[in-house]
Amino acid sequence: MEVNAALIYGFASILLMIGYYSALRANDLIRVLISLELMFNAIFLALIPLFAVNSVVAFGVLIVTILTSSTEFMTLIIAIMALDRVRKSVSVEEVRAGGETYEGARSNA
Amino acid sequence: MINAYLGALIALGIVSVLTALGITITRDNLYAAIYLAITTGLVGAIYGLFGITYGFILIYLVFVGATITITIVLAATYRRIEFRGGAGKSWVLPMILFIIAIIIASIETTYNITPITSQSLMSFVSTPSDLLLIALLSSLLMAIMIGLIMYYLEVSGRWR
Numbered sequence: 244m245e246v247n248a249a250l251i252y253g254f255a256s257i258l259l260m261i262g263y264y265s266a267l268r269a270n271d272l273i274r275v276l277i278s279l280e281l282m283f284n285a286i287f288l289a290l291i292p293l294f295a296v297n298s299v300v301a302f303g304v305l306i307v308t309i310l311t312s313s314t315e316f317m318t319l320i321i322a323i324m325a326l327d328r329v330r331k332s333v334s335v336e337e338v339r340a341g342g343e344t345y346e347g348a349r350s351n352a
Numbered sequence: 353m354i355n356a357y358l359g360a361l362i363a364l365g366i367v368s369v370l371t372a373l374g375i376t377i378t379r380d381n382l383y384a385a386i387y388l389a390i391t392t393g394l395v396g397a398i399y400g401l402f403g404i405t406y407g408f409i410l411i412y413l414v415f416v417g418a419t420i421t422i423t424i425v426l427a428a429t430y431r432r433i434e435f436r437g438g439a440g441k442s443w444v445l446p447m448i449l450f451i452i453a454i455i456i457a458s459i460e461t462t463y464n465i466t467p468i469t470s471q472s473l474m475s476f477v478s479t480p481s482d483l484l485l486i487a488l489l490s491s492l493l494m495a496i497m498i499g500l501i502m503y504y505l506e507v508s509g510r511w512r
Binding site for chain 2: 247249250251252256257260263264265267268271274276281284287290291294295298302305306313314316321323324328329
């Protein structure tokens with residue numbers, strides 16, 4: 244009934260690399276968000292061997308990871324919706340530094 | 353000889369990797385979000401396989417139930433956007449090398465994971481300070497959500 248941790252680390256690294264590749268090839272922000280969530284799946288999987296060392300500490304780390312990642316994804320979802328409101332697009336090309344267009348739109352309104 | 357426990361773990365891992373590949377391959381954002389939900393569910397199932405019941409419930413309730421559901425709705429809203437390649441396919445080679453390096457580096461570990469009982473985790477949720485940690489994190493999450501909703505209403509012009 245024992246499993247070597249290398250198996251779980253292997254699956255976690257495969258999921259992480261698929262998430263990286265999907266984020267690199269993404270053209271819109273929705274796909275980037277989905278890729279980020281896939282990367283967090285790899286993090287959750289890599290946390291399982293920590294339960295073999297100290298299960299109480301691992302459970303605390305898991306709670307902090309899940310709650311912070313959920314907050315992060317909600318922030319990204321609202322940011323994507325706000326970007327769609329301002330720029331009328333969710334393309335990666337629309338994400339640039341500066342907020343001149345948004346400030347201009349507010350002053351004209 | 354592979355026992356049933358190891359076989360179930362390998363099967364769950366392979367299917368989760370296949371559904372993760374589906375996220376990369378499909379051109380529709382909605383199907384990618386649904387593949388993501390399946391992958392996350394399978395990762396939660398691996399937690400259940402190891403007997404980590406609280407992790408299983410947290411992943412299903414908070415991650416699959418709340419975050420990925422909203423992602424599916426968002427992907428359904430913007431599903432007509434076509435997915436085109438950004439980076440070249442040559443990035444696959446260093447990624448495969450990274451995966452091989454991780455497996456080789458971790459294969460000599462002495463961590464043999466056995467299924468744990470839920471009684472060992474009961475001490476966490478029965479401690480007042482740990483319950484306070486969970487309550488503080490949940491209230492922080494709710495405060496950030498309220499702030500984000502106010503920001504969105506301000507950007508969309510409905511907040512005066």
